[in-house]
Amino acid sequence: MPDQLIFAMEVTLNGLMAGVLYALVALGFVLIYKASGIFNYAQGVMALFAALTLVGIMEGQVPFSHLINAIFGTDVHHFSWSVPALGAILLTMAVMVFLAWAVNKIIFRHLVNQEPIILFMATIGLAYFMEGFGDMMWGSDIKKLDVGLPQGLNMVIDETTYGMFGYGFFIDNLDLIATVIAILLVSVLVIFSQYTKQGRAMRAVADDHQAALSVGVSLNFIWVMVWSLAGFVALVAGIMWGTKSGVQFSLSLIALKALPVLMLGGFTSIPGAIVGGLIIGVGEKLFEFLMGPIVGGATENWFAYVLALIFLVFRPQGLFGEKIIERV
Amino acid sequence: MTQTMQDEGYVTADGRKIGGVMMEMKNITLRFGGVKAITDISFDIRQGEIRAIIGPNGAGKSSMLNVISGFYVPQEGEVFFHGKKRPPMKPFEVARQGIARTFQNIALFEGMTVLDNVMTGRLNYMHTNIVQQAIWGGKAEKEENENREVVEKIIDFLEIQSIRKTPVARLPYGLKKRVELARALAAEPKLLLLDEPMAGMNVEEKEDMSRFILDVNDEFGTTIALIEHDMGVVMDLSDRVVVMDYGKKIGDGTPDEVRNNQAVIDAYLGVSHD
Numbered sequence A: 001m002p003d004q005l006i007f008a009m010e011v012t013l014n015g016l017m018a019g020v021l022y023a024l025v026a027l028g029f030v031l032i033y034k035a036s037g038i039f040n041y042a043q044g045v046m047a048l049f050a051a052l053t054l055v056g057i058m059e060g061q062v063p064f065s066h067l068i069n070a071i072f073g074t075d076v077h078h079f080s081w082s083v084p085a086l087g088a089i090l091l092t093m094a095v096m097v098f099l100a101w102a103v104n105k106i107i108f109r110h111l112v113n114q115e116p117i118i119l120f121m122a123t124i125g126l127a128y129f130m131e132g133f134g135d136m137m138w139g140s141d142i143k144k145l146d147v148g149l150p151q152g153l154n155m156v157i158d159e160t161t162y163g164m165f166g167y168g169f170f171i172d173n174l175d176l177i178a179t180v181i182a183i184l185l186v187s188v189l190v191i192f193s194q195y196t197k198q199g200r201a202m203r204a205v206a207d208d209h210q211a212a213l214s215v216g217v218s219l220n221f222i223w224v225m226v227w228s229l230a231g232f233v234a235l236v237a238g239i240m241w242g243t244k245s246g247v248q249f250s251l252s253l254i255a256l257k258a259l260p261v262l263m264l265g266g267f268t269s270i271p272g273a274i275v276g277g278l279i280i281g282v283g284e285k286l287f288e289f290l291m292g293p294i295v296g297g298a299t300e301n302w303f304a305y306v307l308a309l310i311f312l313v314f315r316p317q318g319l320f321g322e323k324i325i326e327r328v
Numbered sequence B: 001m002t003q004t005m006q007d008e009g010y011v012t013a014d015g016r017k018i019g020g021v022m023m024e025m026k027n028i029t030l031r032f033g034g035v036k037a038i039t040d041i042s043f044d045i046r047q048g049e050i051r052a053i054i055g056p057n058g059a060g061k062s063s064m065l066n067v068i069s070g071f072y073v074p075q076e077g078e079v080f081f082h083g084k085k086r087p088p089m090k091p092f093e094v095a096r097q098g099i100a101r102t103f104q105n106i107a108l109f110e111g112m113t114v115l116d117n118v119m120t121g122r123l124n125y126m127h128t129n130i131v132q133q134a135i136w137g138g139k140a141e142k143e144e145n146e147n148r149e150v151v152e153k154i155i156d157f158l159e160i161q162s163i164r165k166t167p168v169a170r171l172p173y174g175l176k177k178r179v180e181l182a183r184a185l186a187a188e189p190k191l192l193l194l195d196e197p198m199a200g201m202n203v204e205e206k207e208d209m210s211r212f213i214l215d216v217n218d219e220f221g222t223t224i225a226l227i228e229h230d231m232g233v234v235m236d237l238s239d240r241v242v243v244m245d246y247g248k249k250i251g252d253g254t255p256d257e258v259r260n261n262q263a264v265i266d267a268y269l270g271v272s273h274d
């Protein structure tokens, strides 16, 4: 087999793995959009905030330590304990649920029946608030996150492919784990929305508020639940990305990578988010591999957006999105 | 015609026994900014009865139904349900008390099939928790089957078996109205509120719908309050009628009483129907 083809296969595999991570972030958007019609600009910041909180809890960091020290002239940084990863993940989830409740209580329940653009702007405000709040609570330095996920070269794949092609593929264990987790997460979400009472109620709210109320569904409960779910997805994405590249501000920018994924997959489709993520992941890696040397590299910065734009022209509702037909 | 809370009801001409007061509206006033949609209206709905609210367009009929179902909160007045004063309630809380409704402009889940739509009417009969449902334990399965049974019975009853799996968005208007009724019935309500269930239907569809309403009342014993534009239909269906005009109550009684009420003749019958 020609080398070029073998490299391309490796690149494709790596692209698939990266795509899974994009899909994870995109999923958070889709969930909220489906259930409440809100495009949640803050989804990326939520991932950052979740990762910051997780690290902070694990390391026994004192929240708001800068503020406390500035006011009281103290010098506190850490408690004397640290929390094991699983416990810290559960605690972080509790924080995300509280956040969901607060966001609904303080902001969105007052904006029922408002124009989508107003809701969107509210999420922009929320994003910047949470960014600053996260900073104040946990500090702005880059943090290492290690919840015990395996990382580095996967030997099995390396050796198998070496045996087959005389060239070992480099696949990161973390990416493999991310893929498995993403598949699990999506399965659980699909089962949840199709077969449980709360899932049915969620779909009802997404479809028609008045009708949902008339069959006894509490909009507030469902919204808090959906924001909690989005917080959960953000936590998973935050763990994956944070483990990969450290917990830092740029984490919130992965949200921007989710945008082309959504344009491709459609804002209302869970399978769309996944397939869209995979297409973007593979597309951008392959394009860089094939065309990068010709056009001078760094195509990964823009390829996804151009692909999404081209797509938008031909299929504005996305791959799986519902066709939009104006009723006249 | 006045009743007290304690009395035991009456027997209709066709021999149906009507019970005591189930729902009582007392001195309801509802304003939207400067517009008075309802002005100081009182009336009651008795157990087992078909109660109609009629009146010209803009009279405040839908507003009254929305007050009963908790969608609108009146500025003044009190609502009594089963003799107890009802505190201000959200629509979903009212629904959980056993009051189901349909909408004048149809509010269905357009993205779902007929079956799924009707199934949402059972949401408040689903009790097993997320984990039980997710792993599809015996209890969850039993519950699901029970709910499905009720739903299938209602689907048969309303003769919509052939469209069970059809996405609601594809249905014609008349069938949508029927699906909406099915969803409301799936909740096995004590009180069923219908906002113009026959609006926009042809004669045949109207006859079907009238028959369904009578059958629901007869077979399930469901108390029904309905709004209707068509005087003829109302006279055939209802036990007692409230007549509204410009937000005020101008008549209340049996169809015959109402038909012969001069104020009603002037205000309502003089207005052209649409």
Ligand SMILES: Nc1ncnc2c1ncn2[C@@H]1O[C@H](COP(=O)(O)OP(=O)(O)O)[C@@H](O)[C@H]1O
Binding pocket: B032, B035, B036, B037, B055, B056, B057, B058, B059, B060, B061, B062, B063, B064
């Ligand atoms: N949500 C609302 N906001 C403002 N005005 C309303 C609202 N609902 C009803 N109204 C007004 O209340 C009056 C009664 O309307 P409605 O109850 O729909 O009458 P009907 O059902 O008898 O045709 C009308 O003047 C209508 O414009």
Ligand SMILES: [Mg+2]
Binding pocket: B061, B062, B063, B104
């Ligand atoms: Mg009306």
